[in-house]
Amino acid sequence: MDIKTASALRRLRLVSAPEAVSFLLLIVCSVLKRTTDFNAVPVMGALHGFLFVLYALFWLDAWNRAKWSFGRAAMYFALSVVPFGGFFAERKLKEEAQGAVDVAIAARAHKKQQDDESAGAPA
Numbered sequence: 001m002d003i004k005t006a007s008a009l010r011r012l013r014l015v016s017a018p019e020a021v022s023f024l025l026l027i028v029c030s031v032l033k034r035t036t037d038f039n040a041v042p043v044m045g046a047l048h049g050f051l052f053v054l055y056a057l058f059w060l061d062a063w064n065r066a067k068w069s070f071g072r073a074a075m076y077f078a079l080s081v082v083p084f085g086g087f088f089a090e091r092k093l094k095e096e097a098q099g100a101v102d103v104a105i106a107a108r109a110h111k112k113q114q115d116d117e118s119a120g121a122p123a
Contacts, residue, residue: 005065006101012058012076013093019055020086022048027083055080066096 026048029040059080063073076093079085 002104005062006097006104008058008062008065009093009097012055012062013090013097015051015054015058016080016086016090016093019048019051019080020084020090022051023086024083052080055086062093 022044026041026044029038029044032038033041056077059073059076062068062076068076076089079089
């Protein structure tokens with residue numbers, strides 16, 4: 001996996017937790033709107049909408065770059081519309097991105113070792 005793929009996963013991971021928090025706050029604001037005179041739904045709705053659109057754009061980019069199966073991509077999208085799902089997505093994406101970085105580091109080390117061996121071999 002290349003650095004652009006790891007970056008796409010990182011962007012999606014970084015927006016997943018704030019998107020989940022904004023979703024939960026929007027639910028709380030909706031309850032407060034119906035039970036009190038407090039109405040922060042327009043503000044929280046706009047903030048959550050913005051973060052959801054960012055999540056969706058970053059999700060499409062990550063799906064394209066990471067070459068996820070349809071099932072894996074659907075899981076990450078479904079997690080964005082389930083309360084607390086964004087927190088689970090953040091954790092899974094962190095593991096996936098770390099695995100991608102580990103693979104990239106191992107591949108570079110292997111390539112460097114091969115280059116060093118071929119440079120030292122007589123022509």
